[in-house]
Amino acid sequence: xxxxxxxxxxxxxxxxxxxxxxxxxxxxxxxxxxxxxxxxxxxxxxxxxxxxxxxxxxxxxxxxxxxxxxxxxxxxxxxxxxxxxxxxxxxxxxxxxxxxxxxxxxxxxxxxxxxxxxxxxxxxxxxxxxxxxxxxxxxxxxxxxxxxxxxxxxxxxxxxxxxxxxxxxxxxxxxxxxxxxxxxxxxxxxxxxxxxxxxxxxxxxxxxxxxxxxxxxxxxxxxxxxxxxxxxxxxxxxxxxxxxxxxxxxxxxxxxxxxxxxxxxxxxxxxxxxxxxxxxxxxxxxxxxxxxxxxxxxxxxxxxxxxxxxxxxxxxxxxxxxxxxxxxxxxxxxxxxxxxxxxxxxxxxxxxxxxxxxxxxxxxxxxxxxxxxxxxxxxxxxxxxxxxxxxxxxxxxxxxxxxxxxxxxxxxxxxxxxxxxxxxxxxxxxxxxxxxxxxxxxxxxxxxxxxxxxxxxxxxxxxxxxxxxxxxxxxxxxxxxxxxxxxxxxxxxxxxx
Amino acid sequence: xxxxxxxxxxxxxxxxxxxxxxxxxxxxxxxxxxxxxxxxxxxxxxxxxxxxxxxxxxxxxxxxxxxxxxxxxxxxxxxxxxxxxxxxxxxxxxxxxxxxxxxxxxxxxxxxxxxxxxxxxxxxxxxxxxxxxxxxxxxxxxxxxxxxxxxxxxxxxxxxxxxxxxxxxxxxxxxxxxxxxxxxxxxxxxxxxxxxxxxxxxxxxxxxxxxxxxxxx
Numbered sequence: 001x002x003x004x005x006x007x008x009x010x011x012x013x014x015x016x017x018x019x020x021x022x023x024x025x026x027x028x029x030x031x032x033x034x035x036x037x038x039x040x041x042x043x044x045x046x047x048x049x050x051x052x053x054x055x056x057x058x059x060x061x062x063x064x065x066x067x068x069x070x071x072x073x074x075x076x077x078x079x080x081x082x083x084x085x086x087x088x089x090x091x092x093x094x095x096x097x098x099x100x101x102x103x104x105x106x107x108x109x110x111x112x113x114x115x116x117x118x119x120x121x122x123x124x125x126x127x128x129x130x131x132x133x134x135x136x137x138x139x140x141x142x143x144x145x146x147x148x149x150x151x152x153x154x155x156x157x158x159x160x161x162x163x164x165x166x167x168x169x170x171x172x173x174x175x176x177x178x179x180x181x182x183x184x185x186x187x188x189x190x191x192x193x194x195x196x197x198x199x200x201x202x203x204x205x206x207x208x209x210x211x212x213x214x215x216x217x218x219x220x221x222x223x224x225x226x227x228x229x230x231x232x233x234x235x236x237x238x239x240x241x242x243x244x245x246x247x248x249x250x251x252x253x254x255x256x257x258x259x260x261x262x263x264x265x266x267x268x269x270x271x272x273x274x275x276x277x278x279x280x281x282x283x284x285x286x287x288x289x290x291x292x293x294x295x296x297x298x299x300x301x302x303x304x305x306x307x308x309x310x311x312x313x314x315x316x317x318x319x320x321x322x323x324x325x326x327x328x329x330x331x332x333x334x335x336x337x338x339x340x341x342x343x344x345x346x347x348x349x350x351x352x353x354x355x356x357x358x359x360x361x362x363x364x365x366x367x368x369x370x371x372x373x374x375x376x377x378x379x380x381x382x383x384x385x386x387x388x389x390x391x392x393x394x395x396x397x398x399x400x401x402x403x404x405x406x407x408x409x410x411x412x413x414x415x416x417x418x419x420x421x422x423x424x425x426x427x428x429x430x431x432x433x434x435x436x437x438x439x440x441x442x443x444x445x446x447x448x449x450x451x452x453x454x455x456x457x458x459x460x461x462x463x464x465x466x467x468x469x470x471x472x473x474x475x476x477x478x479x480x481x482x483x484x485x486x487x488x489x490x491x492x493x494x495x496x497x
Numbered sequence: 498x499x500x501x502x503x504x505x506x507x508x509x510x511x512x513x514x515x516x517x518x519x520x521x522x523x524x525x526x527x528x529x530x531x532x533x534x535x536x537x538x539x540x541x542x543x544x545x546x547x548x549x550x551x552x553x554x555x556x557x558x559x560x561x562x563x564x565x566x567x568x569x570x571x572x573x574x575x576x577x578x579x580x581x582x583x584x585x586x587x588x589x590x591x592x593x594x595x596x597x598x599x600x601x602x603x604x605x606x607x608x609x610x611x612x613x614x615x616x617x618x619x620x621x622x623x624x625x626x627x628x629x630x631x632x633x634x635x636x637x638x639x640x641x642x643x644x645x646x647x648x649x650x651x652x653x654x655x656x657x658x659x660x661x662x663x664x665x666x667x668x669x670x671x672x673x674x675x676x677x678x679x680x681x682x683x684x685x686x687x688x689x690x691x692x693x694x695x696x697x698x699x700x701x702x703x704x705x706x707x708x709x710x711x712x713x714x
Contacts, residue, residue, distance in 0.1 A: 010652070011607035035653070038578065042635050044606045045552070045579055046652040264569045 003052050003076040007061075009069040010041055017041045018066040019073060022059060027158060027184065029055045030076065037073070054078045159186035166191050171231055173238035176213045198233055210237035217242055270365060281427050284343070285462040289422045290471050294479045296438050296453045302485040306379075314380050317489070320358070321383035323410055323435060325488045326481040328354055328374035328382065331408055334474045338407050340428040341464040348465055357406035357426065358386060360393045367393050368426065370406040379489050414438055420456040430465035433478070434458035507714040508536075509706050512543040517550065517575055517586065520594065524658055527596045532656045538601070540660075540709055541594040542702055545586040548573040549675060552582055552649050562674050570674065579649040579659035583675045589667030589687070591702055592660070597713060599655035610635050610648060613661055616708040617646050620663075623704050626691055637663070643686045664688065665701050 007017050020038040030036055030050040037048040054076040061073040159167065159174055163186050167174050174186055177194055181187035201212060210218065210225055214237045218225050228245055230237035267275070281287075296319070303317050310317075331338045331354045339350045354375045357368035369389035371382055392398050411423040412435040419439075423432040436456045443452040457478065461471040481487060512520070520543060530536035549572045564574045572585075586592055599609055614630050617637045621628045628645055631638040637646035651658035664687035672685045688696050 011605040013605075013607045042607060042610055044610060044650045044652055046606070047578060049654065264571045266570045 001078065002057060002081060003054060003078060004072050005036070005048075005050075005074040005076060007067050007069050007071045007073055008039065008046065008048065010039075010044065010046055014041045014069055016066050016068045017046075019061050019063055020045065021063050022074075024056045026056050026059055029053075050076065052076065052078060054081075158184060160188065163188050163191055170195065171233050173211070173232055173240045175239045175243075176211055195233070198236070209235055210242075211239070214239050214242045221246070268365065270367065274366060277427055278424050281425050285341075285425055285427065285430075286464060287422075287425060287460050288463050288468065288471070289458060289460055290468070290475050291420060291456060291458045292475050292479050293441075293454050293456050294482050295443065296455055296482065299482050299485045300438075300453060302489055306489045310380075315383045315387055317379060317383055319414075319435075319438065320410075320412060321379055321386060322482070322485060322488050323412070323433075324356055324358070324371060324374065324382050324386060325379040326478050326485075327356055327408060327410060327433060328377070329481055329487070330474055330477040331356075332375050333477055334470070336470060337431055337466060337474045339430055339465055340407075341430065341462060342428075351407040353405070353407065355405050355407045357403070357409035357429075358390065359409060359411040359423070360390055362393050362396060367398060367403055368406060368409055369393050369398055369402045370404070372405070409433070410435060414455065420458055422458045422460050425460050425462055430462040431471070431474075432460050434460070506537040507710060508539045509710075510539060510541050511702065512541055514544045514546060514588065517545050517548040517573055520545065520592075521575075521577070524594050524596060528653070528656045528658055531596050531598055532654065538595075538597045538713070540596070540706075540713070541592075542706060543592050543594075544588055544590060544698075545592060546573065547571055547585075547587040547671060548575060549583060549585055550574075550579075551576045552579045552584070567674060572671075572674070577651070577659065579651040584647050584649070584662065585672050585675055586662055587667055587671050589665055589689075589698070591663045591665050591698070591705060593663070593705065593709065594660040595657055595709070595713065597657045599652070599657060602713065604655055606650075606652060609657065610650065612712045613648055613650075614646075616712040617661060617663055617705065619711070620701075620704045620708040621645065621688070624688060624692065624696070624701075626688060639686060639691065642682060643684050645686050645688065645691070663701075663705065664690075665698055666695050 007019075010017070018040045020040050022037050024030055024034075024036045030053065032050060032053050034050050035047040036050050036056070039046045039048050056074060057077040058075040059073070060075070061067050061071065067073065158179060158181075160181060163181075164174070166172075166188055167186075170191070172191060172194065177186050177190050178184075179186035180190055197212065209230060211232055214225075214232075217223075217239060218237075223242065223246070225237055225242075228237050228241060229235075231241055232238035299319065299322060303319065303322060306317050335350050336348075338354055339348050341347075342349050353373050355370045355372045356374050357370040359366060359368045369392070371385050371389065374382060377385075389398070389402060392402065406426060406429060408429055409423070409426050409432040411432060413421060414435055414437040416437075418436045420436050421434050423434045425432050434457065436458070438453055438455045440451050441454040443450050443454065445452075457475060459471060459475045466474075512523075515523075520541065524541065527536055527539050527541075531538055549567055551574075562570065567574050595613070597609075599606065602609060602612075611630070614635070614637055618628045618630070621637070626639070626645070628637045628639055631641065635648045636644050637648075638644050646661055646663040648661045649659050664685060666689045667687055669685055669687055669690060688701065
């Protein structure tokens with residue numbers, strides 16, 4: 001007698017349960033104690049086990065559905081029972097059974113009738129009005145033994161013994177076949193059709209041999225079959241081979257990942273923004289680069305002199321401060337550099353202010369606070385503002401406004417002994433200046449070799465905004481200001497003050 | 498007699514920080530032994546390294562990142578047979594895995610969930626934290642929006658697996674990659690965030706153990 005499986009009551013207060021997943025499908029054999037489904041109530045998942053051995057004859061409630069406790073969810077056919085012994089479903093679940101039940105009032109079909117007649121007639125016995133007991137139809141006594149023996153206890157595909165033997169002889173993967181025999185069992189005729197297909201199959205261009213199904217699966221998944229060993233007819237790669245290959249790859253992949261990496265870093269929001277910006281910049285802004293060597297002898301003299309004159313009254317000027325001032329002056333002179341390409345408007349817009357960003361590394365995090373409104377400010381004022389920003393950056397006390405609205409950026413790797421480098425432009429800016437180490441180098445002046453202190457400036461430029469000539473002129477202006485630096489420390493330069 | 502006394506005892510094991518996979522293996526092994534009467538019912542108390550686990554009802558969209566991204570961010574990722582949606586475990590969170598045979602505790606899964614919640618609520622009260630159940634949502638809550646402990650269990654026959662996770666001192670930002678338990682607008686809190694001070698983890702573990710002993714011992 002088929003075993004009905006119902007939504008279990010896992011609690012006095014449980015009224016309904018959700019069928020999360022079926023672990024078995026129709027036609028699968030089930031051993032006692034094997035999990036057939038997962039059921040959820042509240043926050044508890046129950047692995048639902050079979051209490052008897054059998055074959056899943058019918059799944060009544062699909063995964064994902066929530067049904068009341070006691071609802072029939074599946075029917076299990078016990079060993080030795082034929083398929084026809086299994087009555088469709090709970091009356092309520094299939095009310096249409098009534099209308100297609102010409103024999104509803106007929107006596108329970110005899111075993112012979114159950115075997116011979118097509119499904120509707122015996123099923124009609126389970127008339128909607130009938131009590132559940134009516135479902136317990138007598139199993140056909142002289143059941144078709146051949147069908148019962150089709151069912152494999154180990155969950156293998158249903159096939160007749162002859163078909164199974166033939167498949168083994170011919171190295172056929174039964175998983176590739178659709179059975180046309182009783183209950184979907186694979187019969188010898190199915191194998192013959194399949195073999196005929198294989199014979200007709202054109203060899204692949206690269207000499208790979210695989211069954212049509214395996215070929216299709218591999219191409220859908222983008223799997224390269226080369227080098228894979230086939231166990232099918234004529235050494236063909238079969239579905240099973242492919243599945244085994246995928247399983248292997250998956251586990252190897254995991255192991256490899258474990259070997260390759262020692263760990264991973266969590267990205268800060270700032271880092272994520274930086275990654276987005278840099279990728280966008282390199283993808284959208286066509287960068288070109290110009291480079292100039294700059295003598296810094298005079299710059300050092302001016303810096304030292306200014307610091308001496310100022311004594312303790314002012315902040316100590318550094319090369320960075322002088323760079324900021326030089327860039328501010330050059331940007332004032334070249335407003336076309338202090339500009340951005342706007343793709344939506346398809347134009348080049350000039351920034352109103354000159355806001356110079358300073359790339360600062362704070363404990364492995366790159367930030368670029370901006371010195372705002374540099375135009376007209378003295379080097380001393382710029383120095384104070386820059387110092388305050390850098391100090392706050394180091395204390396991680398920067399406010400979002402502190403690194404917003406930059407129109408130009410200076411990146412300095414001089415302290416790390418870098419001789420020359422190029423930076424990536426920070427959108428929406430159009431250029432960035434890379435400052436390298438100041439060091440003694442041989443220089444040729446008026447036909448004579450001398451030793452001078454030098455640095456190299458590298459300017460990255462967005463070609464959408466500037467052409468080479470303008471970039472060269474702009475960089476030459478910075479070089480001129482740094483090599484003749486008096487102008488940089490004059491308090492009264494520019495507007496007012 | 499021996500089996501009977503073993504069956505009646507409730508054992509606690511404190512494991513310290515254990516990787517998720519290892520703890521799961523131990524749970525399954527112990528559950529099998531409890532089921533066969535070879536081991537007393539056991540409650541494992543432990544911490545996990547950073548890990549995201551998906552319950553069987555987890556829906557897409559309740560993590561904001563792919564598994565690969567999560568791994569890159571330092572989270573391990575698992576899909577497990579427990580009730581509930583997605584959750585995070587990690588340092589500073591007290592995780593409890595009771596391996597019980599509910600047949601000995603009333604054979605009622607809802608009773609079991611309520612008993613777990615009750616034990617945690619009792620333990621929290623000892624720290625002056627006023628926590629509650631929330632109708633229809635397993636777990637321990639401070640109010641409708643703030644959740645302090647998650648619960649998700651798995652059953653095979655009446656043998657339990659998985660359990661609860663109580664936020665003690667954990668870094669709540671580590672929850673940010675998920676929508677806790679698939680509930681939008683719910684904020685995870687910890688004992689430390691509620692009390693404004695770091696707690697002695699071992700002491701909290703003691704108190705939780707006492708409460709669980711009362712409930713299931």
